Each structure stands twice: as C-alpha cells, then as structure tokens.
Amino acid sequence: MRGQALIDHGRLLDAMGYEVDLLIEAARAVPHDVPVPMSPGWTVGEVVRHVGSVYRVALAWLVEGRRPTEWQRDPAPGQTVESYLRQGFVDLDEVLRWHGPGERAATWWPADPTYGFWCRRMAHESTIHRVDVEDAAGFDLGQIADDIALDGIDEALAVWFGHRLGMLGLSGTRESSVGVCTGGYSWIARAGPTDTVAWRCSDAEASRADAVVSESPVTVYLWLWGRQRLGAVHVDGDDDAVGQLWALMRLATR
The missing domain is CATH 3.30.1050.10 (SCP2 sterol-binding domain)
Structure with a gap:
C-alpha cells in the first residue's frame, strides 16, 4: 500500500530532496527581504523559514501521533534560514524513510492516515515554494517531472x-x-x-x-x-x- 499518491514513496522522497537543494540555491542568490510575487506579502526569507517550520510540524504529527501545538517555528540564534530548512528536511526524511507509505500515522486528512500522506504533502509543499523563490530570485523555472x-x-x-x-x-x-x-x-x-x-x-x-x-x-x-x-x-x-x-x-x- 502506498497511501493515496499516484507514484512511489521513494520517488516522492527523492523529489523532496531535489526541491530542497533548488530552494536553498535560489534563496542564497538574493537578499532575504526580496518580495515573493507568487506569495504576496511574503519575502524570500519568510518562505524558506515557513517550509522549514512545516517540516517540523509534519515530524511532530508523526512523533506525537496527534496535531502538535509546539514546535521550533524559527531558526535557532545564529542559525541561517537555509540551515534551519536543511535540518528540518534531514530529520523528517530520516523518519519517512524508516516507515512504509501505508503504515498508519496521524494526519489531518481522514482519507489517508498514513506516512504516505506526509511524504506526498511535503514533496508538493517543497515544490510549490521552490517555484516561488526561483521566481523571486529571477531564476528560470527548475524542472518539474510530469x-x-x-x-x-x-x-x-x-x-x-x-x-x-x-x-x-x-x-x-x-x-x-x-x-x-x-x-x-x-x-x-x-x-x-x-x-x-x-x-x-x-x-x-x-x-x-x-x-x-x-x-x-x-x-x-x-x-x-x-x-x-x-x-x-x-x-x-x-x-x-x-x-x-x-x-x-x-x-x-x-
């Protein structure tokens, strides 16, 4: 069982790692206060911080088995937002790779209470916000496979x-x-x-x-x-x- 996704769990995990690399590359190319037209009201730094926070929310759902109320929402003192994002990804990726996509997990979508839900959700969260930051940085759109x-x-x-x-x-x-x-x-x-x-x-x-x-x-x-x-x-x-x-x-x- 692979949850509700159309494609393989491992494929989504690999895609998420690819997206993190592209997101960090684009974010480092411009000042963090550059506006993000595709996410009005946000800056590049805020988008990167947001994705790092969402990775931690997903991990908390998996570890606590319920909707979390507390997690690390911002980088630690002296930590860059790119490092904050990267560490959030590494920790979440490790847990997702230890579990099959069909294993039960707490989620906010009743139709898919599995680890596969979070793998899929985080892969697309990463992709969409990578597109946001590439656009803000003036980059050509990186590849998204069909x-x-x-x-x-x-x-x-x-x-x-x-x-x-x-x-x-x-x-x-x-x-x-x-x-x-x-x-x-x-x-x-x-x-x-x-x-x-x-x-x-x-x-x-x-x-x-x-x-x-x-x-x-x-x-x-x-x-x-x-x-x-x-x-x-x-x-x-x-x-x-x-x-x-x-x-x-x-x-x-x-």
Whole structure:
C-alpha cells in the first residue's frame, strides 16, 4: 500500500530532496527581504523559514501521533534560514524513510492516515515554494517531472479542493463541474453551495462536465496552485465554472 499518491514513496522522497537543494540555491542568490510575487506579502526569507517550520510540524504529527501545538517555528540564534530548512528536511526524511507509505500515522486528512500522506504533502509543499523563490530570485523555472506534476494535481484536487475547503467552511456559489485532463489522467471537480468534491475519472466522464481544463501536467499543476495566470490553461465550455474552481483553489491554498 502506498497511501493515496499516484507514484512511489521513494520517488516522492527523492523529489523532496531535489526541491530542497533548488530552494536553498535560489534563496542564497538574493537578499532575504526580496518580495515573493507568487506569495504576496511574503519575502524570500519568510518562505524558506515557513517550509522549514512545516517540516517540523509534519515530524511532530508523526512523533506525537496527534496535531502538535509546539514546535521550533524559527531558526535557532545564529542559525541561517537555509540551515534551519536543511535540518528540518534531514530529520523528517530520516523518519519517512524508516516507515512504509501505508503504515498508519496521524494526519489531518481522514482519507489517508498514513506516512504516505506526509511524504506526498511535503514533496508538493517543497515544490510549490521552490517555484516561488526561483521566481523571486529571477531564476528560470527548475524542472518539474510530469509524474510529480500529475501526483500534485491529484493532491491539489483531492486534499485541498475536496477536503480543505470543507474544513474552512467554504463552498461554491453555484453548481458547476470542471473536468481536468492532462498526461493521460482525468478528474472531476464539482462545486456548489453545499459542498466541494473531486475524484479521478475517465476521459469520457470528464468530457461531460460543464467545462474541461487541459494543458501540460506542469502547467495544470502550477495553475491549480495559483502559480500560473488564470488564462494559462485551455478551457472548453463554461468559463464561469473554471473561474469558480480557480477562486476556490485560491481560498483553499492560501
């Protein structure tokens, strides 16, 4: 068992290590007070600190077996944010590699109470914020493999659209459905006044949605996370349905 991820546990762990290297490289290239346009209101240093803190939150969930209330939220005196990030990654990676993805663990998503949830969540947390810092530093976008992007699309729709919005008490203003099709996979994201839900489906089922979004896996992945403009994807059908999906994803992932 590998949890809910579309790809192998080890592949996600390796990807997370790759992302940490790229994130640190980009962060060291500019002053830490440089603004991050893709995460408005944040600076490069704040993004790096945030990711290091999130690694520690994930580790605390795994060690304590429940939602943590205390963890090291900032670098130690004299410690750089890059060192703080790196140490957080090393400690979390060690624990994740000692456990199979299907082993039970405390998480905040009831559909996946496994170590695999945290491996997947932290891999995509790292990727998205690496993109943020590369953009702020003026770097060309580093590579995101299609299999990572496809798994990230699945996570964004299932966890953030399908679950996180409900946790926040948020839903759509009108009933609509959007098919998302890329890289040989398809999903439906349905929103309305009472709930939001998403699931994997066939191409034929996706084509019957009010609108269908398509583009390369990496573009769709970054689009769902608000790192591509609204018009970056190809839309067939109801533009308002796609706009609602976009707006709800912005609320879910802020």
